[in-house]
Amino acid sequence: MSLILICRLLGVTALVVQVAISKEAPEVTVSVWPPGSNIYPGECMLLRCSVVSGSRSVWTYQWFRNKPHMALTPNPRHLASHDSYSITGVTREDGGSYWCQVERRGSNSTTVLLSDPARLTVSELAPPSLTVTPSSRQIFRGERLTVQCPVSGTNSSGWALRQLSQDFGLRTADFQTGQCTPLEGAVSADVPDACIFPTVYSGNSGLYWCERAGGRSNAVNITVSYGTIIMKTPVHSVPEGEQVVLYCQYWKGNHSKTTFFKDGVEVHTSLSPDRVVEMTIDNVTKEDEGFYKCASHGRKMESPASWLSVGSNSTSANGTPISNHGSRKWIILSCCLVGLLFLIPLIVWVVHHYRYQICRTRNCWPISKEELPTVELPKTKQDVTEVQWDLSWMEMSNLLDKQLYPIS
Structure with a gap:
């Protein structure tokens, strides 16, 4: 009797565990390619929505930007396609938060899940540049393609060339070992940190970038056309x-x-x-x-x-980066103008002070009337010469008046 009771209790426990597992929500994540939260102007990047679930259910996907559950603003550079979201020619306006929402409809219920946001920041600094030859986003099948990581001047720069294929397969060429073969159809080149695809095909389409401990290069999307x-x-x-x-x-x-x-x-x-x-x-x-x-x-x-x-x-x-000689010239000119604004008043003050010192010793400047001392002049008798001069002046004045204004 006790054995039967124990078995029944164990059966109830197993049922509870099974129900708990079935009710556990699947995990939804957004991955960023190339990895990292920093993206660079002009490059291409890709977001992918993944659902970790024990079942093989069919999910539908919806993408949101900046605010969850808000419809996307149409943008020709942004392409949402099922579980992927790509951005071509990144600009400053592309920074922000991105969510994906998955939905599964059953016979009796509907499951809707929202991922955590993937936050992207558009960096102002230009990254090291990946070189693609020929420089084209589209290339015909069977043509030759060369991809080279940024030139560092040495063969041991630590770069690794990565390719994210259209089926989200990640492949890496490690230049430390001189191997390009992980990239399908690629062979080592004569130049440092480069791989050559002698004959490209559809498997060579995808996103390319270079990585090392100090960061990464810009990312480039290459499409091999069969058209x-x-x-x-x-x-x-x-x-x-x-x-x-x-x-x-x-x-x-x-x-x-x-x-x-x-x-x-x-x-x-x-x-x-x-x-x-x-x-x-x-x-x-x-x-x-x-x-x-x-x-x-x-x-x-x-x-x-x-x-x-x-x-x-x-x-x-x-x-x-392009040489900024022009900017430097403007900076130097601005510094010179600022220096002159401070130098001119200083020169005026020095000249003023110098003239003041010279004139002070030579009495160049007249003394104002307020500064003159009040001194009473001594009383003297009028000289005979002065009296005669005054009389002569009076007679001459009378004579001139008679000539200018004759009596009628």
């Missing part, structure tokens, strides 16, 4: 005022007319029959920033859109 036409824009921001050349490249054949579009609006038409057609922008400005694509005659073939990022003059096309 018939692509739009080539630089992978890095182009400084304002410079010239930029955009390329529309066909997979094969010659085409009589090619049209370029910016944000869906036609901006240029070329009649060149070449397989690679150019569009040049002189003195590029922020207004030229946007998504560009190209199309053949009649838009029978149309490329995917590619982002052109335009940065300030503080960074060059490859992300390195």
Whole structure:
């Protein structure tokens, strides 16, 4: 009897444990790629929402920015796609908090879960620059691609090249051991900290960046195209005022007319029959920033859109700082003007003080009447000469009056 009671009690305990496990909420997290809370202007970055659950349930995803449960403001550089959220050409406005919400509908209930926020800060400092050759966000299958970490002057810089593939697989090339093979199809290059892809294919698409103990480089998104036409824009921001050349490249054949579009609006038409057609922008400005694509005659073939990022003059096309000689000149000139403002009053004071000392010894300045002592002059008798002078002066005055005003 006691044995049966014990078994029943154990059965109740097991049931309670099973119910507790089933009611445990799945964990929802947002991961940032490249890792870290700092992101850099002009680069590409990716957020991914992950649900840790014991079941294979199908979840639906929704993304929020700055405030949870608030609909996203449409932005062509921001793309939310199921469990991923990508940002192209990061700007200062992209900093903030990001959430993902997952939802699962059952026959009798609906489960809604919200992740903790992923907080991103846009750094003002330009990171070391990743070099991509050719410098293009899109590349045809079978072409050659070289990716090089920032040049440090030595072969043992400690960089590791990382690739986050489109299926979220993370691969790393460790230059300490000289191995590029973890990146599919990559071989070591003759230059330091670089990997060469002799023939790219779809597995080489993804996000590329370099990491080491002191930080990371900027991140670049490369897409390997299997289409018939692509739009080539630089992978890095182009400084304002410079010239930029955009390329529309066909997979094969010659085409009589090619049209370029910016944000869906036609901006240029070329009649060149070449397989690679150019569009040049002189003195590029922020207004030229946007998504560009190209199309053949009649838009029978149309490329995917590619982002052109335009940065300030503080960074060059490859992300390195530009010389600030002009700024230094203005700083020096400002310092000189400030110095003159203090120096001129000092010179005036010195000259004034010097003149005061000289004139004080030479009695240059008259003494005011208030400073003259009151001294009574001695009484003397009028001299005969003075009396005669006074009489002569009176006679001359009378004579002049008679000539000027004769009596009628």
